Amino acid sequence: MTSLLTPRSRAENPEAPVPAMAPSAAAGFRQQARRRWVRADFITFLGWLSPVAAVSLWLAYGGASGFGSFAAATTSIGIVAGLISMDLVLLMLLLAARIPFIDNTLGHDRAMKIHKSLGKPALYLLLAHGLFIAIGYGAAEGLDPISESVSLWVNVPDMWLAYISTLLFVAVVVTSLVAVRRRFPYEFWYAVHLLTYAAVATSLPHQFSVGGLFAQGTWQRWYWLALCMATGSALLYNRVLEPIFATFRHQVTVSRVVRISKDVFSIEMTGLHLDELSGSGGRFFFWRFLAPGFWWQPHPFSLSAEPIPATATTPGKLRITVRILGEGTARLARLKPGTKVAIEGPYGMFSTAARSRKHVVMIGAGIGITPLRALLESTPFEPGDATVLLRGHDENELFLGQEIMAIAEARGVTLYHLTGPRSPKSGSWLPHSAQQAGFTLASYAPHIAEADVYVCGPAGWAGKVIDDVKAAGVPTEQLHYERFDW
Template sequence: MTTQLRPAPPAQDHSGHRSPRRPLTGRAFRSATFHRQHRRRLLRSDALTVTAWGSVAAAVALWLADGGATVINSAASAFTALGIVAGLAGMDLVLLMLLLAARIPVIDRTIGHDRALEFHRKLGKPSLYLLLGHGLLIATGYGMAEGLDPISESVALWVLVPDMWLAFVSMALFIAVVVTSLVAVRRRFPYEFWYTVHLLTYAAVGTSLPHQFSVGGLFAEGTWQRWYWLAICVATGAALLYFRVLQPIVATSRHQLTVSRVASVAPGVVNIEMTGYQLDRLSGHGGRFFIWRFLAPGLWWHPHPFSLSAEPLAPGPGGESTLRITVRNLGRGSAQLMRLRPGTRVAVEGPYGMFGTAARTRDKVVMIGAGIGITPLRALLESTPFAPGDATVLLRGHSEQELYLGAEILELCEDRGARLFHLTGPRVRRDANSWLPEDAVRAGYNLASYVPDIADSDVYICGPAVWARNVISAAHAAGVGPEQIHHERFDW
């Protein structure tokens, strides 16, 4: 059965009401499940927030508990004490930044990979300012006590105090990392340059540690501070080593992925199929993304974040199964993937992100995609649970040719009873906030025209950044709450 929403010229509704592929649980059970998982995620988010800010408070509190404030008896000692507090807070924020970028599952499944990196980026400037303040205040305080200006005192510390030169090196590295992370600066250099410079964060942390334990009695043996900082530094290092290095190595070894076929979908768009073992353990649960490294000359060092465009197939007689990503030529990195050869080995990390069923809060679901952003929705549509009639899919493209995997999505919608709209045509040139085709805008259509019950639905949005922001604004205007909108960014 097909219906068509009128009078919007670019909108084609392809609806089917066949039985779903797999048995689905009852609506009441799904609703309770989504409510519980949302509540648990909120509780985890609160716990992580308290833990993060509590760590900063603990660093200062332990300094006070070890008698830090008792030495304040002059202007010089007051400057020195303020410098110590700034250094403790700044270093704690740096460790939090590293943990946010460590891809720890509890963080990823609570706030999502993109929000974790957003917080990571936002902590960059405050941590740098605190560390700069630490150096300036310490030099001022020491200088006042010895009758020297801050610059002369800094030179004396560099020359005379063991390990202090490493602190100056650490500060220079932190400045380089923060400056290259600024959006205006990042746009001037290729991703590979920024990524390499960003790795200096680890060197900056490593060179900052020696002077903390060797200079003065701040972290003297037997103090609570010493054990606290040893514990959080070891824990941070272990998390980075396990989740960023060991776990990807184990996953790559376990699944033994190789490229089996590269097939054209549309001009500049290809399906990359890979075969491997135990791929059910690698499933992204629809929409979540992986980081792929294709182990070929010129490619092995370049990470590519792509979502699955199809869930892994059932294993064959030899235990191998197949999964698939869909890639569009958007630049030099992705252009090289168009020419991948079958047999190329693949290293994999993930899955990551909240763009999946784990983010659901409602029974009803709306999926809105544009361009290559359509392809993760295909996997999500395949796997996320919903009853016939409770899902709506909106695909946006300049033409039908840009509705990538459109035939597969149509088949899934017919099979599972989801409404499908093709929103094709040019955009409104003078309306920067429009995400609909020009004809639909002129006809007075908005998001609620296609999904009248959208305020009671989860909304998954995937597409170009500006377009996605416009869709998010339209969803908010239609009464959709922030917790119901799910959108993953890859431009941090």
């Protein structure tokens, strides 16, 4: 079944707040998007330039002269493979460093998608590096690749660390495969993934102690040193120091846990300087609750309401809404008031920063509805310019639905509740009753091609919605979604 709330005019609803959107806002959104696209092109250019620079530095060192024999050519191929592999690993680390410039340009999802896509090529090139080096060195010394590998381990300084580095990289990439990581809890995968830092650390010594390209006094050595140090500094600041600074500055503390349904609850928190977090919309934070049994586990949750700054008489307030999906989230319902909270963020592009159009369409299901509630509260639009579609098996699954309805009434939003079972045959995300009535996505949002579209919900469901959104003519740059998987 569906229910409809149509926009009301100011005359019909004089108490509704005037949306904070100037007439020039649409042009401002377009300019904002153009600037973001230029930044994205710049990041893409640097990403492609970096492996080219790695090979160019090798050529400038005289690498092209190393193809005079089979042994030399094979060794040269191995060196090039190793250089490109090292470069890709550093790019992966930078994409995962949560650098604001990258996060505010590409968004967390897209950055991590690129990060994951580089994993296999980096590993294959690393394995090719070891294989071709063993073949090339062995051919020069009259040894087979296996004997040469043993000789390198025993006789070459720091080479044993390179072998350990290779094993660590294999472990990280294998555990990152979806089919593998689904078999283990998130904490196991996260711990193994931290081995990436150990893999990089153990790969560096042999490059600087053995590789002639990195010899003392060469400017190639300084280039790679600067690149490694810059990557390490970005990781240290953004993944370690900045969260520590934010935790001490905001002093976030659990005030209460409010049950919403059998498996959904909200965690309300207080804190300092929360005005600095306003405008975060549906962006997410990593929350680490500093209590016995909780502190070691970070939880990525979006805000389900815009932060409320402190006043002279009341503290600032934050809220997240959680659905129980396992033991880890179930335990959060037992948090005690007064528990201190470490925070990282906000992250992602699920916010007004992603807007490029005057109109906006929001589509959410399950716990994915809650970030839309925060976004609906904060993003600017005129009455009639926003459409919200909430999907659930029944009204009880439209979490925070009453709050969203109140905001929709006040701000002039067209709101649909799409409830009921799906058709077992069609595979559509729409209710079976809506399909029988001939409704499509365009029936609810006829001008969707001219709107920014935000989609939030379980990964499988969101994939079907995104297919429909694209089929409706929405360009990729106007589509914004968050995935509830890791």
